[in-house]
Amino acid sequence: xxxxxxxxxxxxxxxxxxxxxxxxxxxxxxxxxxxxxxxxxxxxxxxxxxxxxxxxxxxxxxxxxxxxxxxxxxxxxxxxxxxxxxxxxxxxxxxxxxxxxxxxxxxxxxxxxxxxxxxxxxxxxxxxxxxxxxxxxxxxxxxxxxxxxxxxxxxxxxxxxxxxxxxxxxxxxxxxxxxxxxxxxxxxxxxxxxxxxxxxxxxxxxxxxxxxxxxxxxxxxxxxxxxxxxxxxxxxxxxxxxxxxxxxxxxxxxxxxxxxxxxxxxxxxxxxxxxxxxxxxxxxxxxxxxxxxxxxxxxxxxxxxxxxxxxxxxxxxxxxxxxxxxxxxxxxxxxxxxxxxxxxxxxxxxxxxxxxxxxxxxxxxxxxxxxxxxxxxxxxxxxxxxxxxxxxxxxxxxxxxxxxxxxxxxxxxxxxxxxxxxxxxxxxxxxxxxxxxxxxxxxxxxxxxxxxxxxxxxxxxxxxxxxxxxxxxxxxxxxxxxxxxxxxxxxxxxxxxxxxxxxxxxxxxxxxxxxxxxxxxxxxxxxxx
Amino acid sequence: xxxxxxxxxxxxxxxxxxxxxxxxxxxxxxxxxxxxxxxxxxxxxxxxxxxxxxxxxxxxxxxxxxxxxxxxxxxxxxxxxxxxxxxxxxxxxxxxxxxxxxxxxxxxxxxxxxxxxxxxxxxxxxxxxxxxxxxxxxxxxxxxxxxxxxxxxxxxxxxxxxxxxxxxxxxxxxxxxxxxxxxxxxxxxxxxxxxxxxxxxxxxxxxxxxxxxxxxxxxxxxxxxxxxxxxxxxxxxxxxxxxxxxxxxxxxxxxxxxxxxxxxxxxxxxxxxxxxxxxxxxxxxxxxxxxxxxxxxxxxx
Numbered sequence: 001x002x003x004x005x006x007x008x009x010x011x012x013x014x015x016x017x018x019x020x021x022x023x024x025x026x027x028x029x030x031x032x033x034x035x036x037x038x039x040x041x042x043x044x045x046x047x048x049x050x051x052x053x054x055x056x057x058x059x060x061x062x063x064x065x066x067x068x069x070x071x072x073x074x075x076x077x078x079x080x081x082x083x084x085x086x087x088x089x090x091x092x093x094x095x096x097x098x099x100x101x102x103x104x105x106x107x108x109x110x111x112x113x114x115x116x117x118x119x120x121x122x123x124x125x126x127x128x129x130x131x132x133x134x135x136x137x138x139x140x141x142x143x144x145x146x147x148x149x150x151x152x153x154x155x156x157x158x159x160x161x162x163x164x165x166x167x168x169x170x171x172x173x174x175x176x177x178x179x180x181x182x183x184x185x186x187x188x189x190x191x192x193x194x195x196x197x198x199x200x201x202x203x204x205x206x207x208x209x210x211x212x213x214x215x216x217x218x219x220x221x222x223x224x225x226x227x228x229x230x231x232x233x234x235x236x237x238x239x240x241x242x243x244x245x246x247x248x249x250x251x252x253x254x255x256x257x258x259x260x261x262x263x264x265x266x267x268x269x270x271x272x273x274x275x276x277x278x279x280x281x282x283x284x285x286x287x288x289x290x291x292x293x294x295x296x297x298x299x300x301x302x303x304x305x306x307x308x309x310x311x312x313x314x315x316x317x318x319x320x321x322x323x324x325x326x327x328x329x330x331x332x333x334x335x336x337x338x339x340x341x342x343x344x345x346x347x348x349x350x351x352x353x354x355x356x357x358x359x360x361x362x363x364x365x366x367x368x369x370x371x372x373x374x375x376x377x378x379x380x381x382x383x384x385x386x387x388x389x390x391x392x393x394x395x396x397x398x399x400x401x402x403x404x405x406x407x408x409x410x411x412x413x414x415x416x417x418x419x420x421x422x423x424x425x426x427x428x429x430x431x432x433x434x435x436x437x438x439x440x441x442x443x444x445x446x447x448x449x450x451x452x453x454x455x456x457x458x459x460x461x462x463x464x465x466x467x468x469x470x471x472x473x474x475x476x477x478x479x480x481x482x483x484x485x486x487x488x489x490x491x492x493x494x495x496x497x498x499x500x501x502x503x504x505x506x507x508x509x510x511x512x513x514x515x516x517x518x519x520x521x522x523x524x525x526x527x528x529x
Numbered sequence: 530x531x532x533x534x535x536x537x538x539x540x541x542x543x544x545x546x547x548x549x550x551x552x553x554x555x556x557x558x559x560x561x562x563x564x565x566x567x568x569x570x571x572x573x574x575x576x577x578x579x580x581x582x583x584x585x586x587x588x589x590x591x592x593x594x595x596x597x598x599x600x601x602x603x604x605x606x607x608x609x610x611x612x613x614x615x616x617x618x619x620x621x622x623x624x625x626x627x628x629x630x631x632x633x634x635x636x637x638x639x640x641x642x643x644x645x646x647x648x649x650x651x652x653x654x655x656x657x658x659x660x661x662x663x664x665x666x667x668x669x670x671x672x673x674x675x676x677x678x679x680x681x682x683x684x685x686x687x688x689x690x691x692x693x694x695x696x697x698x699x700x701x702x703x704x705x706x707x708x709x710x711x712x713x714x715x716x717x718x719x720x721x722x723x724x725x726x727x728x729x730x731x732x733x734x735x736x737x738x739x740x741x742x743x744x745x746x747x748x749x750x751x752x753x754x755x756x757x758x759x760x761x762x763x764x765x766x767x768x769x770x771x772x773x774x775x776x777x778x779x780x781x782x783x784x785x786x787x788x789x790x791x792x793x794x795x796x797x798x799x800x801x802x803x804x805x806x807x808x809x810x811x812x813x814x815x816x817x818x819x820x821x822x823x824x825x826x827x828x829x830x
Contacts, residue, residue: 049792057661191654192633194611314565353625353656355633360581360652366791374788375781382777417741419721422785428801429781429828430732432776439768447535466742469687475675476683477731481724484672486665489724497729 002520008513016400019407026410044410047417048363049488050434051360053186054194058159058348060179064145065151065346066096073118073137075250080117086110090133097124098137107133130168131147148179154345156181161341181350184487191355193334201347202338204255204323205291207247209297209309213526215246226250230299232306233326243325245306247299252289257282262320263332263338272332273324283319289316302335354487368421376402376428381433387439389528393514394435397506401431404502405495414498417432417491427499431468434507437463439529452527456515460508467508475500533769541812542761542820548813552702559709568712571719573657574669577661578622580636581610581653584644590614596643597636609824610792617652625656632656669723673704676730684734688741696737697816699810703733707803716795725799732778733807736771737815743767744819756823760816764793775808 025031026044035041048055067500074093081088086109087099098121100226102110107128114121118144126400127402139147152175159181160173172184210227223229227248234243260277278286290298290312300323305322310522327335344509380398383391407418442459450458475497482493541770569673572579582593590607591673597605597620604623611617622632635652657665677700697819711722743763751759786797790821 046702059658059660079546221729280813349658350625350656351658351661353654355654357650357652359583359650364792367788367793371781371784371788371793378784379777380778383778386532386773387652418790419791419796422796425777425781425785425789426728429778430774432777433735436770436773436777440773443531444535444766462746464741469683469742471737473680473683473734473738474728474731476679477727480676480679481727484668484727485724486720489720492721492724 003448005020005516005520006511008509009517012510012513016028016403019403020098022407022410022495023403026406027366040411042410042413044406045413045415046183046289046361046365047415047420047491048186048354048361049356049418050361050416051186051422052183052356052361054188054191055352055354055487056183056185056195056198056350057176057352058155058198059351060152060155060177060344061347061349062148062151062183063096063346066139066147067093068346069147070098070139073121077113077118077137081110084109084113086113094136096138098359099134099206099481101132104128104131104133108155142193147427148160150522151345152179152181155348158344159183159343159348161193162338165341166194166335168194181348187358190355193330194247195350197334199348201333202255202341202343203256203303204339204343205251205301206253206286206312207249207251207297207299208293208300210246210248211296213246215244216247217242219281223512230301230306232299233308234299241305243306245299245309247301247306251301252298253282255339256343256521257285257338258342259319261336263336270324272327272329273322274327274332274336276323276339279320280319283317286319286321287317289317319458364418365421368418368425372421372425375425379429383435385465387435390435390442391423393511394439394507395431397432397511398428398431399433400510401499401502402428402504402507405499408498408502409495414494415491416495417488419488420491420495422496423499425463427495427503431499431503431507434463434467434503435511437467438508438511439472442527442529446527446529452524453519453525455526455528456519460512460515464508467504471500471504531769532772533537533765535671537768538737538761539765539768540761541764542757542816545813545817549817552634552814554809555709556702556705559705559712562709563711566712568632568708568718569715570662570666571717571722572621572657573719574662574666576625576656576659578625578650579634579657580617580622580632582618582620582640583650583652584616584618585648586616588618588644590618592643593618595621599637617791617799625658665720669720673723673726676727677701677704678819680730680734684738684741688745690821691822692737692744692815693740694822695815696734696741697733698818699737699807699815700733701798702810703729703803703806704709706806707799710802711795711799714798716798719795721792721796721801725796725803729802731802732745732804733810736775739766739774740811740816741769742796757820760820763811764812764816765769771808771811775804 014279019299024035024039025041031041034272058466071093075093077098078091079089086106087103088106088110089103090099092099099491100110104250106226114137122140124136126133128134148267152286156175158171159197163171163183163185168185168188170186172182174182177505178180183198185194203424210224210473213224213227215229218224218227218229223246227246230245230247231242232245258276258277259279259282262275262277264273266272294314296312297309297310300307302323376398380395383394385391402424405427439458442455445455445458476498478493478496482497487495488515583735593607594605600700606621608619609617610619633651636651677697680700683691684696704726711718716722740763743766744759746765748757780799782797782804786801787792789797
């Protein structure tokens with residue numbers, strides 16, 4: 001008996017020392033160098049609601065990426081059928097489908113072509129009759145899933161790049177669910193600007209102006225096939241950015257060839273502009289494009305907005321291009337940043353935003369700490385008042401529970417949120433429940449005439465099943481909450497679940513060490529309860 | 530000290546008919562409120578934007594409304610927040626920030642015009658798009674239902690089916706009473722409220738577990754005794770600990786409610802009501818349900 005008490009006491013002592021060591025970094029700001037070299041330095045992390053910062057959930061519009069892919073496949077199909085001389089009546093895109101109409105005679109040839117050159121497309125709804133045939137082409141379920149995944153992953157990488165360039169310390173960027181990306185930016189000063197930078201698609205395209213038709217006509221009757229109307233900046237200094245342009249739908253080149261983008265300061269003649277440096281294949285492509293289209297207008301389009309449409313005076317070598325669009329300096333800087341970081345493969349939309357200012361965070365911490373001190377003091381006093389010596393024992397267990405709970409949060413780098421603090425306060429009120437059950441039981445056994453020792457042993461043994469059951473139920477609801485919750489709520493679920501484990505350990509096993517020690521020393525003749 | 534003296538025998542089960550009648554009326558009323566008026570939904574569930582503002586000087590709601598002017602489409606609700614004299618306000622907008630576009634800048638510009646740059650502080654912005662709101666609402670509802678059923682199944686496995694059933698009905702009662710109190714107090718339902726409801730479910734069942742545990746023990750000891758008497762005996766024997774365990778939790782919840790700040794107050798309120806209701810429902814709902822079940826079974830034998 002004596003040995004078992006010793007062993008348990010030593011285990012608790014070791015746990016306590018470990019807990020204190022793990023907690024030191026969270027409460028001491030400047031750790032001495034010898035500490036950092038040998039001992040843990042992880043702190044309890046504060047959630048954005050306590051620290052201040054912005055939490056964003058971005059929804060990646062993957063359908064848009066699918067439409068883009070289908071659109072490209074459709075263009076390729078049109079080109080190939082023309083090259084091979086396969087007669088077709090109509091090839092159009094409807095949402096994420098390509099609809100093909102053709103004379104019945106060409107069906108076999110198209111099928112061969114699809115098999116050899118478009119392995120990802122599957123044929124659905126074939127119809128034929130009257131010498132004509134019609135069918136639709138879609139991407140297979142597997143390819144769609146792969147495309148969706150790739151789109152979200154690539155978006156995440158791009159957003160990570162942008163945030164890195166923006167300069168935020170310890171951002172969290174992760175995938176959430178199927179199409180969402182979670183972004184947390186602690187301590188950020190200008191959330192509006194961060195949102196601008198993160199949310200911009202930044203798809204840069206170079207498109208030729210269609211000069212065979214007039215814009216006015218196209219505005220009235222719709223754009224001719226192969227062209228589209230885009231709006232953008234007009235003449236320099238006009239400030240008008242709703243000027244219509246008729247451009248060819250097919251982009252000659254996109255922003256994927258950008259090696260670097262820099263802001264050039266304003267001169268007396270013009271405002272700041274963004275200079276693009278293309279990589280070597282981009283430079284070759286740009287040289288060819290400009291060489292083939294001298295004297296024509298090349299529109300520089302960013303996210304479907306025309307920034308400028310200068311005349312190509314001569315073949316441009318060297319891989320430099322510029323975007324000037326009547327910017328302010330800040331705007332130009334942010335644009336250069338997103339172009340450097342690359343375009344998003346699909347537009348993103350902010351589905352959820354939570355921004356907390358730093359002053360509110362520190363207020364919340366203060367209020368949380370005050371309610372914790374007041375609440376747990378009330379519980380501690382009540383227990384002493386109601387159970388005397390046994391109450392003191394329960395209170396000591398409560399203090400150890402708090403120590404262990406915080407230490408575990410530090411070990412697992414858990415994030416402490418405002419609901420998490422509320423959880424710690426709440427658990428302080430629940431922690432003594434096990435002691436209440438044990439003490440009531442001991443009282444009962446004493447009333448039944450048992451000796452102090454027998455009462456203690458029976459008290460612990462008989463109270464245990466109910467203690468386990470009650471804690472399991474609370475733990476289960478904590479697990480469901482963790483599953484369901486987002487950010488701050490998860491913090492509550494974590495403190496609830498961890499706290500339940502630590503209360504059982506301290507309230508049941510730790511207090512028992514005291515009684516067993518007294519019993520083994522044959523000194524437990526009377527219990528203060 | 531002892532709150533409940535040993536040997537106390539309050540005939541709780543005798544009052545079960547009144548208790549069940551009263552609770553049924555209350556629960557039906559809450560259900561009626563839920564369906565016909567519906568709870569006030571926070572931005573988490575309804576979508577939209579909430580902005581928390583603090584002013585340096587004393588400001589009235591009409592002042593703020595005048596300064597803001599029209600902000601996007603939809604209703605703009607402004608209310609007091611935080612302690613008396615803290616000059617904090619909540620502005621609730623129907624649309625999310627994406628729909629409104631650069632809301633932060635608009636707000637800042639308009640407030641600066643009226644109150645000066647140092648005169649106010651935007652302390653918090655929460656904005657949820659309509660789609661996310663709907664999803665969260667659904668997930669929240671299901672998680673509360675799942676937790677309730679899970680508690681019932683756990684008690685069924687640990688004790689038996691009638692106890693599990695009693696516990697589930699008691700929990701439904703607790704969740705409804707809590708929801709009703711929140712609606713009456715005009716607190717908005719949001720994610721923290723769901724967290725509170727789940728905690729109520731996980732904690733209220735504790736008292737039921739304690740009583741069930743005792744009923745089982747007493748059944749073994751007194752094999753001949755009728756169930757009603759056993760249940761009554763068990764409730765009386767465990768009454769002290771039921772009140773004290775919940776009581777200590779209520780102590781900290783009072784502290785949280787009064788001192789924890791505006792964001793935590795509705796959460797603490799929900800837990801206060803739910804835990805309190807948990808004690809009541811164990812005695813007056815769960816136990817009678819077990820009895821009714823047993824009585825309903827007898828004629829079939």
